[in-house]
Amino acid sequence: MASITVRNLDDGLKRRLRIRAAEHGRSMEQEARDILKAALNEDAVPSTNLGTAIHRLFRPFGVENLEIPPREPMREPPQFD
Secondary structure, eight states, X not given: OOOOOOOSOOHHHHHHHHHHHHHTTSOHHHXXXXXXXHXXXXXXXXXXXXXXXXXXXXXXXXXXXXXXXXXXXXXXXXXXX
């Protein structure tokens, strides 16, 4: 098993970790492992792509069948002579 050292940990954060570990009846080290494990397992859920996320966001507003405007010819680029 690997190990890590966390430097410059805020005193208040360390105190909260110690209290939380005591509430759960385990060491600060075990509590930190469990917090890291839970946080990293959240990312294991497959994320949706941007298009799907936008679709889900706007679906309640009934914008599923928007009229697509017709395409027009491209404008001539400006001349900077």
